[in-house]
Amino acid sequence: MDKILRINVGAEGGPRASEAGMGAYAGFAGRALTSAIVSQEVPPLCHPLGAENKLVIAPGMLSGTAGAMSGRISIGCKSPLTGGIKEANAGGQPSQVLARLGYGAIVLEGKPKGDDLYKVFINKDGVKISVDNSLRMLPNYDLVEKMKAEFGEKIACISIGPAGEMKMSAASIACTDIELRPTRHAGRGGVGAVMGAKGVKVIVLDDTGLKMRTPKDPEKFKDANKRFIEGLKQHPVTGQGLPAYGTNVLTNILNEVGGYPTYNFKQGRFPDAAKISGETQAELETKRGGMATHACHRGCVIQCSGVYHDKDGHYLTKQPEYETVWAHGGNCGICDIDAIAMLDFLDDNYGVDTIEMGATIGVAMEAGLAKFGDAQTAINLVHEVGKGTHLGRILGNGAAFTGRAFGVERVPVVKGQAMPAYDPRAVQGMGVTYATSPMGADHTAGYAVAQNVLKVGGDVNPLKPEGQVELSRNLQIATAAIDSTGMCLFIAFAVLDQPETFQAMLDMLNAFYGMSLTAEGVTDLGKKVLTMERDFNARAGFTAAQDRLPRFFTTEPVAPHNVTFDVKDEDLDKVFNW
């Protein structure tokens, strides 16, 4: 991880690869690196689909090592969805493989001269870029099958589906999982559209013949890793809840607290939530021969994923995440768990963000294109996106875009990006994160659900504004740092609750790099990342006016608690005062 691979897709005679050391970016990885490169090299007022935008793909600090949970990858650019800076984060295998190949980042730059579609293959022998127009408009699953046939089974793929090729603002970038399926997505912000604009369909990574990255102090690293894993296993969320039911364990919890956005954010409880809960899902998965506990990348010890089989016992999709089940489920009034799993598969296959798509269908239902609860029409709508019909062109550009196309006022977005599965009125800490994150509405940017609802790492009343700004601030800082380590954000539950697990994480980083990073150093890194991101956004024209929720959240109370979002504007403006 001591070099950056740049591919200038606009070079004369076709894309040209070049490699260089980390230079001024030395010490940065993951989100810190993607945000640094975007912030320094991309003109904030450029067109997201133009030559000046760059797509940066970066493994984290500990990716490619024996460290647990270190398989997250960061993908950054100027977002076609928000117009601001974007880091979308995914699991799966590519991060580990890319790190072992020695790359701190791949940067796609420039604009292709023609309409050819490119395939990039990287292994220990170098980088091969070739035209492959036979891949055009292939969905991700078919694409990966083709790559397996060509390059064998020991690969990891980073790819776009038809949505990315069509440069839709909801397009994701797929990363393959352990089974070499395109199920882990850098979903948010339309990063797939930027890859599509670069004309690159897939990056195939093969680390055959390469070893794990070795720590400066292997013994200390091994010991810290062991303590870190023990900490994760002993915490109830990472040791029990997530492994047993996956992220969808949250459906019943959020519904119970009245923070489960239902019917396009009209109420905080979904009467049929139990039918699509993690408990129901896990039971069904086990019964049908799928898996309720499974890792998305090697080295994961939480294993919050799973495998979802259809009624006939055949693979349908990976275990849909809570936010996906919510987006396509309660948010659209849909309680058919198989239909939701199908929607998850279709999203992954066409290459669109499940959160954005679910929110978009909610808005389309608001516009009268389907009735709330109509699962079949929801499925048809996602097919429209994959086919790129005119309706699909609308939906594939997200919730805000769909709202404008059909003249809908109730559109739950911030900075153009759809809100995830937590009502900001009933979980006000999340409202602060949605409003102020440089990423647009994003639950992962500062997951206040932990303290507001789960009471992990603190206890802040979710229905009141008090304490939410400080909470979101601290979480956003911690998250920006964790997103730079390559570690899965879910370590935060144990790390926030158990000082010894936090120390183990620090010890891993220090043993690996021979550093002496402290808690303060982690905070400084987080602040540094957020500062770069906010600076980019400011230069792109963002002000405090963009750090706001849509006004209906402050005027329409949400049942059952009948609360509005009550954090004052002037307090939102204090989130980044540190």
Added chain:
Amino acid sequence: MDKILRINVGAEGGPRASEAGMGAYAGFAGRALTSAIVSQEVPPLCHPLGAENKLVIAPGMLSGTAGAMSGRISIGCKSPLTGGIKEANAGGQPSQVLARLGYGAIVLEGKPKGDDLYKVFINKDGVKISVDNSLRMLPNYDLVEKMKAEFGEKIACISIGPAGEMKMSAASIACTDIELRPTRHAGRGGVGAVMGAKGVKVIVLDDTGLKMRTPKDPEKFKDANKRFIEGLKQHPVTGQGLPAYGTNVLTNILNEVGGYPTYNFKQGRFPDAAKISGETQAELETKRGGMATHACHRGCVIQCSGVYHDKDGHYLTKQPEYETVWAHGGNCGICDIDAIAMLDFLDDNYGVDTIEMGATIGVAMEAGLAKFGDAQTAINLVHEVGKGTHLGRILGNGAAFTGRAFGVERVPVVKGQAMPAYDPRAVQGMGVTYATSPMGADHTAGYAVAQNVLKVGGDVNPLKPEGQVELSRNLQIATAAIDSTGMCLFIAFAVLDQPETFQAMLDMLNAFYGMSLTAEGVTDLGKKVLTMERDFNARAGFTAAQDRLPRFFTTEPVAPHNVTFDVKDEDLDKVFNW
């Protein structure tokens, strides 16, 4: 004009009208009044289609008087197209009639409780609001016929077509002309969508039994008006060019100077310009029994409009304006003048802005939906808008929206609004106005073509950045003031060139109101209006970053002069430093 009519469309039991004096708005009219009300009463972060937005319709200071050229009406709101403040300005009869009815403004407020469509009738006896769902989705021409049948021929109508009902961001508001045809449009910024969101299809005005507004000093007013008219008649632009050929006299001129944006702003000259020029158009109009010289409202002495007949000698549309002929013509590579006239008619009938629609079709051609030059497909595309198909929903929301739907990078917009018929690289003063006007790209906001090309009121080299900022500043100030008088902006040619005509205009205002307005006072008014507008935009989240042209104008030279837009960012930021 001493009262404001407010219609709360969201009142219990249906829309409720109320009247009050001008209050704090006393002394304001036209654009000054619409911008004052929007700036003070509309929350800048509200949804443009929501209850908090207001649609303000205001005649100018001299509307309804015997003063020449005083028939312009201002329509303001928060724009669904730009997200900022909007004043769209139209000719036709409504301004005169509304002023004689005594209204300084009509303000539509709130959000309707149901889906009913309303018709508002105003005459000397008062205001009558009634449900009329038989008007649903009627195009403007049919609608006006229905209103004539119901209310007689002595009316003036302000209405929306299907596009406004569908709340499309390119929707205009139609004002009827002297012949009671819906040909004069407050086109820009999607004001029609806001009227649609208020559920009001048409406002019918009848001033039967009411007289012209009388000046404080009738003799002085009459004398000043006479001198004013003489000035207009003696100036070559207002006395000869515009009456003879209409605004389309500009096609040959702009093409000659290489500032005529062709094929979606790819070059500055259109080889077939002569086929669609004002000269050709006027000759054809006369030959077919139409009219090449005609007024759009009573009291107009320039008479830059006309009547366009089809091949069979039947009325097709009013004489298409230069910007319309350009948008649907050269910008789309179309040189069929009858097809362009048909597009003008369709735009008026469905109720969409001709500039936005032409630019949108240019972008759609760029996206491959049609070939440049394909007039029949262009016509079909406008029908899609009128029918509200999914493709129509895309196109009807304008050029930026269409660009995003189809992943097109080359989109000539500022603040989301399409650029008109002057290439900002070859007419750099216009570039400054496009970039910095609070309205988004708008030629009328500061018509630097006068000094850059026509050499009226000054001489500034169009190909160089020098002097453009000061020029645009002065023009934007003057325009904001003129837009408040109710006078047609075309008086500016004579007023800028002939000090005695400027004085005559001042004398008219002073004689009418018993004021002692000076040139400085006019400037102060303009600055005041711009300051209110920019203040609204700042609170809506606009910064200097939004006061920029799309980057391709600064990187791609335009033939034949091979110039880029060279006004520096820091100089653009000085436009409003006065």
